[in-house]
Amino acid sequence: MAKTYNNRTDVPDHEKWDLTDLYKDESAWQEDVKQSYELADKLQTFNGKIDDSTSLLQYLKTQEELSLIVRKVFAYAMFRQDIDTRDSKAQKLNGQTAQLSVKISESTAFFMPFLLSLDKKTLEQYIQEEAELAYFEDSLWKSFREKEHVLSKEQEQLLSQLHETFQAPSNTYNMFNNADISFGDVTDEDGNQVQLTRGMYSKLIEDEDRSKRQEAYKAYYKPYVEMNNTIATNYASEVKTNAALAKVRNYSSALGEALFSDDIPVEVYDNLLQSAKDNSKPLHDYAKLRKERLGVDELRQYDLNVPIVQGVKAEIPYDEAYDTMLKALKPLGEDYVAQLELFRDKRYIDVRETKAKRSGAYNMGVYGVHPFVLLNHHDDLNSLFTLVHEMGHALHSHYSSKEQPQITANYKIFVAEVASTVNEVLLIQYLLKNTEDERMRAYLLNHFIEQFRGTFFTQVMFADFEKQTHERAESGEPLDAESLNELYEGLFRTYFGEELVFDDEVKYGWSRIPHFYRAFYVYQYATGFVSAIDIAMRILDGDKETLDNYLTFLASGSKKDPLELLNETGVDLTTSAPVENAMKMFKETVEELRAMDV
Incomplete structure (x- = not known):
């Protein structure tokens, strides 16, 4: 327990x-x-x-x-x-x-x-x-x-x-989305109607009882549907402000402004979107597999989060999770593992969920002191992955602060997700290698596929939405509730395929994404993800040059521009190769899961 x-x-x-x-x-x-x-x-x-x-x-x-x-x-x-x-x-x-x-x-x-x-x-x-x-x-x-x-x-x-x-616009949305929002009602275990909370939703949307998932889904979207016009007007103000400021400052576009400081060509952004669309068939195949394994006549959005390998529950106490992480990340070298042990011993991590503690998890490096990691650990598999993810950020901060002067110690957001995702890939490969139970192996494969879906495909779809909304603002086209809903629903169909049967709520999905008030941020999750897969798999293949270059990358902060830092690890994001390599791995993982009789 x-x-x-x-x-x-x-x-x-x-x-x-x-x-x-x-x-x-x-x-x-x-x-x-x-x-x-x-x-x-x-x-x-x-x-x-x-x-x-x-x-x-x-x-x-x-x-x-x-x-x-x-x-x-x-x-x-x-x-x-x-x-x-x-x-x-x-x-x-x-x-x-x-x-x-x-x-x-x-x-x-x-x-x-x-x-x-x-x-x-x-x-x-x-x-x-x-x-x-x-x-x-x-x-x-x-x-x-x-x-x-x-x-x-x-x-x-x-x-x-x-x-x-x-x-x-950002402050208004945050106030609505965090302080004022009131979700619909759901039925509790005693048959009483209670108001849904975000914590309840994250559990119910993964419930094996489909009726509970559907009820939670409808209740969760209720305030976004009711406030659709207001949220649309607010988001339109955000987009128009971004477009206006970019024009005032003589940038080619709001996207061009967002990419300028990191010296990222717009072609990298466009290449990411196109490569994702070109390689979306395995995701469509996975939707078919999910439909089959769940045994539903129609696959709905509230069917996308429940594990298709059911009845597998892994309880992993925190100390056991930490020891598993140390073993999984052993390929990164003795010093890396030693630093991880120090973080636990020196109280650099705030582990447990307590009343009124901030939700989620993060790492924050403080130059001249050390990184601080916040968790809300629940002794389960998801918490293990969260731990490994945040410690990737923490060790990135540690090595960059140790090796760089203050002026170049902070790494850019563009490369931030690389270190965290390398750790996650090493963990999933370690667990798969050391798991003999077929159902647990299938469960882990499903987990990895879902990581692809959430960190790559979903974030690219969000990035596409941002690009098109800003282009519409820059060309003077309207950004009202109807046009935003239509755009989002169309993108959802493009990326996730025709296997899904759409409830009306799908088109309102854009209105619940707080990251849209930090323009052109989310695409970096996807670029970081495919870069990390490329690096991690070469490290696991025993490529010492890649390992040495990666450790140098972790210690480089912002010494060089992000694309240059990644190039030195062997990842060239100006080409489609990193995305295609990751998609090949995704396709093989889906095929392995399909072949398993569990």
């Missing part, structure tokens, strides 16, 4: 964060807040006063000093609130960090317009005159790339002041 805890005080200390690694107490945190304001004020004094290499260096060093402190300040406040979202003290701390963020934004708004007002020769001269500027050189030149996209100092200050207004 999985361990459950009513209160955080009941959780053993070794399964809780030790936040004294950040600050010994709240007064120490307040001292850093005070120092942050002082440094922000100091940065503001440079406005109009940077006129030589020495003053440029002084500004950049002060900014980096502030960045190091602020990272700790923000992390501590966030962690305090995440372990108990009811904590009024933690809420106040986060209120202070919000005010500090505005202060820093205002204090530094002048710098980018100033930097880009320089001509190239002047910047080169400054770097040659002051040896210490070599540390900042790459960052300065990357910023200089944005010269044609940054406005005047006055215009940038105005946009900075309007930042909260631009965030309004």
